[in-house]
Amino acid sequence: MARLADRQDFERYAAAVHQRWERLWAGDRWVISVGISGCSIGKGALETYRHLELMLAQEGVPATLRQVGCAGWCFAEPFVEVRAPGAPPVVYGNITTDRVPELVHALKRGEVKAELALGVRAEESFGGIQPLSQHPFLARQRRLLFADAGVVDPESIDDYIARGGYRAFLKALFEMTPEEVVAEVKASNLRGRGGAGFPAGIKWESGRRTQAWPKYVVVNSHEGEPNVFKDRRLLETNPHLVLEGLLIGCYALETPHGYNYIGGEHALAVQRFQEAVRQAYELGLLGDNILGTKFSCHVRVRTGGGAYICGEGSALMYAIMGQRGQPRTKPPRSVEEGLWKRPTVLNNTETFASVPGIVRHGGAWYASLGTEQSTGTKLVTIQGPVKRVGVAEIEMGMTLRELIFEVFGGMREGYRFKGVQTGGVSAGPLREDQLDVPIDFDSMTPLGGMLGSGGFVVFDESVCAVDFARYLTAFNRFESCSKCNPCRLGNPALVEILDRIRNGYGRPQDLDIIREGSKHIIELSLCGLGQVAPMPLLGMMKAFPEEFDAHIREKRCPANVCPISEATLLAAAGDD
Amino acid sequence: MAHHVEPAEQVDLAPLREVLASQFRPRDSQEAYELIVGACQEAQRLYGWVPPEAAQAIADHLGVTINRIYGLLTFYADFRTEPPGKHFLWLCHGAACYVMGSSRLIEVLRERYGLEDHGVSPDRELTLHVFNGCLGVCDLAPVIQVDHHTYWGRLTPDRLTAAIDALKRGDPVEETDGPAG
Numbered sequence: 185m186a187r188l189a190d191r192q193d194f195e196r197y198a199a200a201v202h203q204r205w206e207r208l209w210a211g212d213r214w215v216i217s218v219g220i221s222g223c224s225i226g227k228g229a230l231e232t233y234r235h236l237e238l239m240l241a242q243e244g245v246p247a248t249l250r251q252v253g254c255a256g257w258c259f260a261e262p263f264v265e266v267r268a269p270g271a272p273p274v275v276y277g278n279i280t281t282d283r284v285p286e287l288v289h290a291l292k293r294g295e296v297k298a299e300l301a302l303g304v305r306a307e308e309s310f311g312g313i314q315p316l317s318q319h320p321f322l323a324r325q326r327r328l329l330f331a332d333a334g335v336v337d338p339e340s341i342d343d344y345i346a347r348g349g350y351r352a353f354l355k356a357l358f359e360m361t362p363e364e365v366v367a368e369v370k371a372s373n374l375r376g377r378g379g380a381g382f383p384a385g386i387k388w389e390s391g392r393r394t395q396a397w398p399k400y401v402v403v404n405s406h407e408g409e410p411n412v413f414k415d416r417r418l419l420e421t422n423p424h425l426v427l428e429g430l431l432i433g434c435y436a437l438e439t440p441h442g443y444n445y446i447g448g449e450h451a452l453a454v455q456r457f458q459e460a461v462r463q464a465y466e467l468g469l470l471g472d473n474i475l476g477t478k479f480s481c482h483v484r485v486r487t488g489g490g491a492y493i494c495g496e497g498s499a500l501m502y503a504i505m506g507q508r509g510q511p512r513t514k515p516p517r518s519v520e521e522g523l524w525k526r527p528t529v530l531n532n533t534e535t536f537a538s539v540p541g542i543v544r545h546g547g548a549w550y551a552s553l554g555t556e557q558s559t560g561t562k563l564v565t566i567q568g569p570v571k572r573v574g575v576a577e578i579e580m581g582m583t584l585r586e587l588i589f590e591v592f593g594g595m596r597e598g599y600r601f602k603g604v605q606t607g608g609v610s611a612g613p614l615r616e617d618q619l620d621v622p623i624d625f626d627s628m629t630p631l632g633g634m635l636g637s638g639g640f641v642v643f644d645e646s647v648c649a650v651d652f653a654r655y656l657t658a659f660n661r662f663e664s665c666s667k668c669n670p671c672r673l674g675n676p677a678l679v680e681i682l683d684r685i686r687n688g689y690g691r692p693q694d695l696d697i698i699r700e701g702s703k704h705i706i707e708l709s710l711c712g713l714g715q716v717a718p719m720p721l722l723g724m725m726k727a728f729p730e731e732f733d734a735h736i737r738e739k740r741c742p743a744n745v746c747p748i749s750e751a752t753l754l755a756a757a758g759d760d
Numbered sequence: 761m762a763h764h765v766e767p768a769e770q771v772d773l774a775p776l777r778e779v780l781a782s783q784f785r786p787r788d789s790q791e792a793y794e795l796i797v798g799a800c801q802e803a804q805r806l807y808g809w810v811p812p813e814a815a816q817a818i819a820d821h822l823g824v825t826i827n828r829i830y831g832l833l834t835f836y837a838d839f840r841t842e843p844p845g846k847h848f849l850w851l852c853h854g855a856a857c858y859v860m861g862s863s864r865l866i867e868v869l870r871e872r873y874g875l876e877d878h879g880v881s882p883d884r885e886l887t888l889h890v891f892n893g894c895l896g897v898c899d900l901a902p903v904i905q906v907d908h909h910t911y912w913g914r915l916t917p918d919r920l921t922a923a924i925d926a927l928k929r930g931d932p933v934e935e936t937d938g939p940a941g
Contacts, residue, residue, distance in 0.1 A: 226897035226911040258899040411855035413896035448801055448838055449893060489797050489836025492893065506793030506828065508835040524790060565898075567856030573899040605855060641855040655858050659892055 187468030190476040191358055197467075198345050205346035214247035214291075215267040216240070219334055221254030221420045222413075222452050228280055229262035235284040236264065243292055253421025255334025256575040257321055260302055263334070266291060272306035275316055275334075321572050324591050326553070326579040328561050329537045333421040338456050341463040344424040350469060352540035353431050357477060360543070365436040366392060369539065371547025373559045378404055378495070378532035379610065379636040380712070381558075381625040384539075385547075387529055390519040391437050394527040399439040402523065402530040403430055404500060405446040405453065408492035409608040410659055412639030414563040415533040417575050419446065419453035422537075423460035429536030431469070431481055432543055437529055440480040444533075445500055448487040458485050492663035496711050497530050498522075499665065510667045511711035532637070534563055554580030558624035562635070566592045568642035569599040578623065585619035588642060595644065603649075603727060605641040607634030609656050610716040612723010613643075632723045648743035649728035650735050654682040656720035664714070671714030674705035678721060686746040690736035695725065771811045776803055780821045792822040796832055800839060808848070809840035837878075837892070844887035845880040847927055850905040854894030857902040861916070865902055866890060868917045873924065885928055906933075 188194045208215060218233045233251065240247045257263065260277030264287070267273035274296055279287060283300065290297050296311040303316030316322060327333070336343035344350070356365050370385025391399060403426060407415040419426060426444070434442045446454045461483050464470040472480040486504050493499045494509035501523045503509035522528025538560060542550045551559045558580040564587065565575050571593030578587060588594065588604065595601050603613040611634030614621065621627050625635050643652065661675035678701060681694050702718035709715045725732055734742050741748045779802050786792035799822065803814040810833055819826045833839045851869070853862050869875040874882050877890040897903050900913025904920070912923050912933065926933040 222895075223897045223899060226895075226900055226903065226905075226913065258897075261899065408893045410853070410858075410892055410894050413894050413898065416896055447893070448797075449891065449895070484794070486794060487798060487801060489801070489832065490838035490891070490893070491836050503797070504794055505790075506796045506824070506832070508831055567854070567894075567898045567901065568859045573856075608855075639855075641859060643859045647859055651863075652858070655855075655863070662892055 187466070187471070188475060189468070191354065194350075194354060194475060201342040201346045205343070208248065209267065212246075212269045214240075214245055214269065215250070215265075215273070216247050217250050217252045217265040217273075217334075219254055219261065219263045219265075220251045221261075222416060222450070223254060223258045224261035224263070225452070227261045231281045232262045232264065232279055232284060235281045236288070239284055239288045243288055245288070245292060250337055251339070252334050252336060253338040254417050254575075255421070256330055256417065256577070257302070257572070258574040259321075259572045263302065265305070265334070268294070272304050272310050274304045274310070274313060275302045276300045277302045320593065321574070321576070321591060324578065324582065324586065325576050326561050327577045328541050329418060329425065329534065329563060330421070330575070330577045332425075333417075336422060338421055338423055339459050341424060341460065341467060344422070349424055350428055352543040353428050353435070353469070354475070356432050356435050356543050357475065357479060362392070362436045362438050365432060365543060368542055368547040369436070372538075372542045372550035373547075373557075374535060374538055374542060374550065375558060375625055376532055377534035377538070377562070377637065379607070379634075381635070384531055384535050387519060387531070388433070388436055390517075391527050391529040394520050396520075396527055397439075398441055398526055399437050400441045400443060400523040400526060400528040401430060401433040401437055401439060402442075402500070402504070402528055403444040403533055403536050404495065404497070404530055405444055405450075405457075405533040406488050406495040406500060407447050407450070407533075407637075408488070408490075408495050408663075409637060409639060411567055411605065411608050411641045412565050412637045414565050414575050414638060416447070416450040416453040418533055418537055418563065419450070419457050423453075423457045424464070425537045425540060426457070426533055427460050427464060427483065429539040430483060432539050433529065433531070433536060434481045435479055437527075440482055442481060442483040443486060443504060443523070444483065445486050445488065445494075445504055448489055454485065454487055461485060491665070492659075493665040493711075493713060496713055499711070500530065501528060508665075510665045511713075513710060555622065555624050557626055558635075562623065562638050564623070564638040564640060566640050566642060569596045569644055570594065570642050571596055580624045581622045583620050583622055584614065584628075584640075587623060588619065588640070592642075595642070599644040599646075602643055602645050602647065605643065605652070605656070605720070607636035607719075608639050609659050609720055610634060610636055610713075611719050613649075613652075613720075613727050615727050632719075632726050634719075646743060646745070648741055648745035649724045649731040650682065650686055650741070651743070651745045653721045653724035654679060654686060656724075657682060657718070660713070660717040660720075664717070668708075668710035668714060670705045670708040671710070671717060674701055674709075675717055677701055678705075678718060682721070685732070685735050686741075686748060688735070688739045688746075688748040692736055694736065695732060698722075698725070771807065771813045773813060773817050775806055776814055776817055777821075779806070780818065784821065786822060789823070792824060793828075795822060796824060796829060797836070800829065800833060804839060808844045809842060811843075812841075837889075840878070840887075842880075845884045847886050848907050849875075849886055849888045850895070850908075851888060851890050852895040852897075852901070852903050852905070853890045853892055854898070854901075856894065856898040860901040860914075862902040864917055865904070865915055865920055868920055872921060886924070 264279040301313045304310040304313045374384045375381040494503045499509040499511040605613045612632040666672045799818045815829045875888040903913045923933045
């Protein structure tokens, strides 16, 4: 494949791949797509793919078998989409290897398997199968970043271009000045998706203003929180979207240096993003003098080694520079002195992925989505015993109740909702009576929750609030980088007190010691992660005071999780 | 835990040197520093841990000090500086897995198999890494990734011990994938 020389060359190429895409879907061969992503591989998607390959050959079905990315419905993996000639594509869920023969035989007979279907990709029902867009999981979603999730092959730049990819980058490159790009991002009021919610446009503007070169643009795909998996799914399902956002970012900052720092654990995300970069180089969308312009851009992929702290901006930059990933004091801020002491604009994966849409349709269009202060859509993930575990993309402003009970289907049989942990390990939980809060950057904070990166953990009656608080605090203790004392010494102290309470030796004054110690950690820690480390514990104490009370005063664990029950027995035995 | 070092087994550095020569070619000192973690990850992929010889080879290749390499190896949780056992268990201890009971699995592994986080079982059959982040297969929670490719999902303590016993015998353990839906 030769490098594309200029804009006309790109247009010709795009027209050709678009035609090929149309022919694929209008042809007289079957088109069978299998979702291959981190979560579906865990549930056997590769085996399903191999079985399908064998069965289709055996049965002599003329079919094009292709891989696509994840579509967010973890609960229905592995999924298989089948387009028979002359019929709309039907998506089937939970197609494990044992169901493959059944499916292929039915298809060969010209039947559909309505009982296995999630929906049909069409406006109208087909063969008793409802349109996919009406599936309860998708009906309330607004998919921009995930619009092509499960449709395009993540390892094919052609698929992406055929679906209109890199149009936004071309528009920026040929029709807009870098200042205009920044102005659009500012107008969109796109706020950072990593958790802090700082407006991306303002960050980009300060990056432009700083007079030092070279400048760097960095994607933060580290995602080390224990409760969120949206970024890696995005990279696994549509890596070119993130790459296009990064390219636009580099153009806006007028720099040829782009980075993506991806958590080393997300092997498939790393692999697919690297492949996307390779393809973009091959086609001439990365490299020197892109499409005959003066703009050059080079993207390097760097991987993390499993340290949560490396998701913090300055720590991440030290990690890229081959040092221990520990944060530093600010100012200077990263936009003044970041990577290699040069101005660096760092944003979350999801933030960059939102940029192509903003450039294509305008900042005003994006600002019309969501709420006034939190515009656009948000990727959210859910964990715990709900019916439909997965990644959803919703418009900001939907209530948490709608999200949990409509999109994610509510609790599984036999589980009763107790609370939902918000904001990862940086905020507290919300109880059942607080669920009518809208999902945006600001509304949850007064209640002790937080949007954070959009990971929600639903827990049921079998989870003890004290034990859960211990888990979240222990995470922060383990992941503390040990640079500053309040975090390094404070978190172990909190865990120690919690362990005392869990073991039945809690004293009423312990809660005051926790509050006092937490205050020190919050006020004195060096980085953002230390400053919020005690928040989950304080949130749990606020949301479930009666459980802490039961542990301390009555020496019992209502959920029967903590070792306290044994301690009580031992104490009783000692009294004899 | 006491250091248990394999008796004088020579590490074959040829495959590592090949990877370094083909994929790790820094153009300047900045890039050399940027490549350290990636090179160590390659070494761990090849050997299951980063032997001192490999760390020295990486240091020599990239022109950085061995101290810098060990500074990173001991900072990041993913790296091992001691040899692993035969099978590698990567236990997800993310919030989803915690809510669904991963703490009980950690207890079973400690009490029944003598496995601590980052430790090797006394019979050198098993290595355990407890992953504090999220493996991202939350529908299977609680989940363990085994030998980097298979997943044991929706585990209970009983199913875990059955799966480990089968793994040690060399039998297939597919039946522990848990019910769908």
